[in-house]
Amino acid sequence: MKIRIIVDPDLCIGAASCVTIAPDTFIMNMENKAEVIDHGIMPDAPMYERVIDVTEDERQNIILGAQSCPTLAITIFDEDTGLQIYPTA
Numbered sequence: 049m050k051i052r053i054i055v056d057p058d059l060c061i062g063a064a065s066c067v068t069i070a071p072d073t074f075i076m077n078m079e080n081k082a083e084v085i086d087h088g089i090m091p092d093a094p095m096y097e098r099v100i101d102v103t104e105d106e107r108q109n110i111i112l113g114a115q116s117c118p119t120l121a122i123t124i125f126d127e128d129t130g131l132q133i134y135p136t137a
């Protein structure tokens with residue numbers, strides 16, 4: 049399944065818990081902001097927003113990483129349905 053992950057760099061305070069939990073998906077940049085790692089899909093997309101193809105286990109792990117963010121800087125969408133997966137309303 050494909051998910052769209054968006055990091056709001058204005059909200060990111062560099063706590064890095066998302067990187068600790070999901071290091072295959074998030075990485076800290078020189079500005080101490082989390083970026084979404086490029087998995088080859090949407091290679092020209094902004095570094096703070098990418099669509100990646102994930103397994104169910106990977107999806108759950110990425111959601112855990114997003115849940116660990118103290119500032120709710122990470123938003124995740126199901127790319128197929130367009131529905132927001134996290135945060136949920």
Ligand code: SF4
Pocket residue numbers: 055059060061062063064065066067081082116117118119120121122
């Ligand atoms: S957990 Fe949130 S604040 Fe911390 S680096 Fe990740 S996105 Fe930024």
